[in-house]
Amino acid sequence: MPGENLTRIEAQERAALVTVQTYAISLDLTTGPETFASTTTVAFTATPGASTFIDAITRTVHAVTLNGVDLDPATVSDGIRIQLDGLEASNTLTVVADAEYTNTGEGLHRFVDPVDNEVYLYSQFEVPDSRRVFAVFEQPDLKATFQFTVTAPGAWEVVSNSATPEPTDAGNGAKTWAFEPTHTISSYITALIAGPYAVIRSELTSSDGRIIPLGLFSRKSLSQFLDADYLFEKTRQGFAYFEEKFNYPYPFDKYDQLFVPEFNAGAMENAGAVTFTETYVFRSKVTDAIKERRVVTVLHELAHMWFGDLVTMKWWNDLWLNESFAEWASTIATAEATEWTEAWTTFAVMEKSWAYKQDQLPSTHPVVATITDFDDVLVNFDGITYAKGGSVLKQLVAWVGRDEFFAGVASYFAKHQWGNTELNDLLVELEASSGRDLSGWAAKWLETAGVNTLRPEITVDAAGVITGFAVLQSATAEYPTIRPHRLAIGFYDLVNGQLVRTHRVEIDVDGETTDVAELVGRARPALVLLNDDDLAYAKIRLDPASQEVALENLAAIESPLARAIVWGAIWDATRDAETGARDFVSLVLGNIASETESTTLRTVLGQLVLAANYYVASAFQASILTEVGDALWSLAQHAEPGSDAQFQFVKFFASVAETDSQLANVQALRDGSVPLEGLEIDTDLAWELLIALAAGGKAGLAEIDAAHAADNTATGAQSAAQARAALPTAEAKQAAWDSLIETDTAPNTIVRVTAAGFLRANDTTLLEPFVDKYFAMLQPIWVARSFSIAEKLIIGLYPSPLANQALVEATRAWLDANPEPVALRRLVIENLAGVERSLAAQARDAE
Structure with a gap:
């Protein structure tokens, strides 16, 4: 990564010198599996006589021509930047280069589908990676129009920001697509997606009367699972909502949504050509939480067409x-x-x-x-x-x-x-x-950091009438800002077995103490809930009486949002070592069966597993983990057949199963000898169960290889990699480590899942030999790998399951010895913070 960094000062200096008008970019995608031909012509104005540079990460620069003068590529290009001296008032620059495909999810990513050996390409340019595809002034304030001309195999779909034109013949089975120039946009939201994608088309009418073409794209081998009608419906709903609320018609000329392989994020807001992770193409059952998340993601990227792309x-x-x-x-x-x-x-x-x-x-x-x-x-x-x-x-x-x-x-x-x-x-x-x-x-x-904590201070008389009510606000010593909050306070009472809201006030809170006079004289309810309706950004605490009622009746809180706020308040207190982790575990196991909201269920179960593994005092961890596993299996058995809750209980059970009896139940589920009514063991759930068996030592390489052969897909390869890395032997952990550190060929998704499998260790002593290796690899990996891969390794291989003082001391020693680079240190500091929080929570739980 050294040399690829652009500073804000450099960007400001360049923007003061240069204004860009147009890019004309010609790409030839028929030149082989490693590189593609890239020719860029840029028209820009500049301060006469000034010098600057253009970004271009390339394998080879063949020619650089500035205002008709050929420059020596060996002199002006270092493979990352091209130096431009003696600029004129109006300039034309042409750069002819070979650029490299990646398998890291950055630049122009190349993927070969194991199902049919078809090649799929897609771009991912945020933050600084359009420069991996064409020469560009890579900063958001140097906007311009971009005109792409792309030569590719004739059978491919080729998509960019502008509408796809009719191609012309380029010989040898190739065709050339000459796109119209884009609107004036930033380089990081330009896009190129190419390959034999399956496409489904539709259209809608914008608020200004224009017909907006719509497209949905996926790999051919996944296209049978693409629920196009539903996705088009959500897209239309989003268009209508945003056009009305923003009082501005959709800014672009078409709207394509493309589900692409090995994507690093949920989605990317390329103007008129949004890319999504293809995990949103559901080949197996997913939770309702994931279904909802997909809708939110679709609308998130659509909102970017205005906020981010237009402005x-x-x-x-x-x-x-x-x-x-x-x-x-x-x-x-x-x-x-x-x-x-x-x-x-x-x-x-x-x-x-x-x-x-x-x-x-x-x-x-x-x-x-x-x-x-x-x-x-x-x-x-x-x-x-x-x-x-x-x-x-x-x-x-x-x-x-x-x-x-x-x-x-x-x-x-x-x-x-x-x-x-x-x-x-x-x-x-x-x-x-x-x-x-x-x-x-x-x-x-x-402009300040940190989160405030709000607590109610309530006094009542002998008759239970409130005589004083105040909201107390605190901040940490490191970030002491006391902020203004707009929030609601809800009163909840038991009515027919349900905790329902009986009164609400909305107030402005400011300062360390805010008196709430309008609540004085009212009867104290069973539960007082600060930040009702979740208007404010603040951690909240329940007063002792309300906490007691909440712990006994959490499942009876009628409002899903109010229930979520209480779940969150108690989880925050657990993370902050104010409440013991075993108490949180008991709360979850006693109330989670009746939770109706899928995302609440998924989040709280994740918190349960985290608390059991990291926050429970070490003396009790083994017994608590067994209790949690047994309880999740029981919850799955008693859940409504075919329900989202049943599905989630099974998934989380598989993630914690450790004992022989628990793993026997995992095996029985997988082989069908002990089925659960309404639960289908489909392809992806079968993999989750197999990974659990591998981690528990109940399945080996033969079973993993057989499952991979039966599911010879990209997802199958990822699951197999995770299962192999989860095997509970020193040899398996070393093999996983070597596949990531000693070689640099694994694509981004394999890196991520292999790291996840590596850290899955029921016997955490398997990770102890890797502590020193971890700190030895940090600086070399940061230098040698792309950011996406380095980040996955630095976070994914940190041996956090050890969660002991020795790991804390080793991490601090590395930080003391390595003052640079700041971004790398940040990732390590965040890793350390998680372990330190775990130790504090364990100490509290041991009391």
Whole structure:
């Protein structure tokens, strides 16, 4: 990665010198499996006499021509940048090069489908990887139009930001597609997807009367599983919602959605050509939580067509303006425009939980982050940028008013269409629409880090009437900001066996103590819930009486959102070592059977497994893990046949099964000798069960190889890699390690799943020999591998299951000895923080 970094100062200096008009990019994808031919012609103006550079990560540069003068590639290009001296007022630059395909999910990714040996390509350019495909001024504020001409096998589909044209014959079975220039956009949202994709087409009518062509694409071997009608329906619902709320018609000319293999993220908002992970093409049963998440993702990327693509941040410190907005907008659209009406419950359970976790790490940062270079932004696609930012926007909507917020956003789009903005550009419009002064709000919420904790302070008289009610706000010593919050307080009482809301007030909270006079004189309810309806971004605590009622009646809370808030409050207290982990385990096992929301179920079960493995005191871990495994099996047996709950209980049971009897039940499920009514052991669930058997020493290489032969697909290869790495032998762990560290050929998805299997160790002593190896590999891997692969290795191979003081000390020693690079240190610091939190929770649980 050295040499590939671009600093903000360099970007500012370059933007002061250069304005880009057009790119003409010609790509030949018929030149072999390793490289493709790339010719770029750029028209730009510049300060006469100035010098700058253009980005181009290449294998070979054949020619560089600036304003008709041939430059020596060996002199001006280092394979990463091309130096440009003596610029004129108007300039034309042509770069002829060979660029490399990748298998890392960055640049132009090349995948060969094991089912039919067909080749599939797709681009992934955010943050800095369009330069792996063509020569480009790689920064978001140097917008331009992009005209692609692509030569590829004639049987392929070729998709970019503009509508796909009719191709012309290029000889030898190839064709050439000459696309129309794009709108004025940033380089990171340009796109190229090519291969024998199966495609289903439709259309919709935009609010301005235009017919917008729609396309859904997937690999041929997966196309039978693509539920196109449903995806088109959600897309239409999103279009109608956003066009109305933003008061701005869809900005582009067509909308393709492409499900692509080995994708690093959930999706990417390429203008008019959105790419998605193909795990959203469901070849086996998935949880309702995943189905809902797919809808949110579809609408998240659609929201980006306005917020991010039409109007783009000037520099990556305002990345949150893209991601936080899309996170908030997709959630409200999901809740109001689709059948997933409990989307805000999902947001509270999953997104906010992620945000609170990230905001308590040593690496936390303000929503508006300090981004000095590309390395900074690459590690900032995190819970602050997405989930905290989205939560803060929800708070802002409550603060300024919903209608006023949408009106300000509409003005923002109209004023800044096709341009670049900074935070203040949005705040100006929101202040105008709402009449609120947001300068103080923005300073406290967007420019400081950390999460506040809110607690109720309640006094009552002998008759149970409230005589005093206050909301107490605290902050950590490291991040002491006390913030303004708009929040609701709910009163809940038992009615016919259900805890239902009987009263609600909505107030502004500011300062360390906020008195709530309007609650004085009311009878104290069974449960007092701060942040009812989840308007505010803050951890909450229950008062002792409410906590006792909640623990006894959690399953009886009628509102899914209120229930989620209580689940979250008790989990936060467990993570903060205020509540013992075994108490949390007991709470979950006693209440989870009646949880109705799939994402709540999935999240809480994940927290249960985390608590049992990491937060329970070491003396009790073995017995608690056995208890959890047995309880999950019992829950699966007693769940409604064919239900989402049954499915989830089985999946989590497989993830923790360790004892001989538990593994026997896993085997019996897999081979059908002990079936569960309504549960189909389909391909992907069968793999999960086999991985559990492999990790437990009840299946070996022969069984894994046989399953892989029966499922010779990309997913099958990934599952087989995870199963092999999970085998409980020193030889298997070493083989997994060597396949990732000693060689550099595994694609991104295999790296990820192999690391997951490596860390799956019922006997954690298997990981002890790798502690020193882990710290020895960090600096070399950071230098030698792409960011995507390095990040997966640094996070995925950290031996966190050891969770002991020796690992803490080894990590601190490495940090003391390695002051640079900052981005690498951040990943290691976050790893360390997880272990330190585990040890603190274990100490609390041992009391």
